[in-house]
Amino acid sequence: MKVVVTAQTNSLDSEIDPRFGRCQYLIFVDTETDSWVAVPNPALAEPGGAGIAVSQFVADEKADALITGNIGPNAARGLAAQGIKVYVGSHGTVKEALAALKAGQLTPASGPTVKRRSGM
Numbered sequence: 001m002k003v004v005v006t007a008q009t010n011s012l013d014s015e016i017d018p019r020f021g022r023c024q025y026l027i028f029v030d031t032e033t034d035s036w037v038a039v040p041n042p043a044l045a046e047p048g049g050a051g052i053a054v055s056q057f058v059a060d061e062k063a064d065a066l067i068t069g070n071i072g073p074n075a076a077r078g079l080a081a082q083g084i085k086v087y088v089g090s091h092g093t094v095k096e097a098l099a100a101l102k103a104g105q106l107t108p109a110s111g112p113t114v115k116r117r118s119g120m
Helices: 050-060 073-081 094-102
Strands: 002-007 025-030 036-040 065-067 085-087
Touching: 002 094, 025 050, 025 094, 050 073, 065 094, 073 085
Parallel strands: 002 065, 065 085
Antiparallel strands: 002 025, 025 036
């Protein structure tokens, strides 16, 4: 499974970034091989619509799931339309969140957790 985790730095030891659209980095992890790559958020400097842009980027990268702190309504709708599972409320490190996912300790989100433009 290909999982993307929002992160504050480009490391598995990074704290999870609580924002999706305005996160600093996206860390893509192949949970079968444990290979990973950190990518700076391509929409970080967008004046608006960052959540939508990052949702499309995540979908284009063929991610199966997202782990983040919070997600807004537009991003949540975009990811749901692509069939990407979203896990929110995560905290701690990227490594810890991945371990929780593998252990079945994360519950998929049922919708947005913040209002539109909350990451600004």
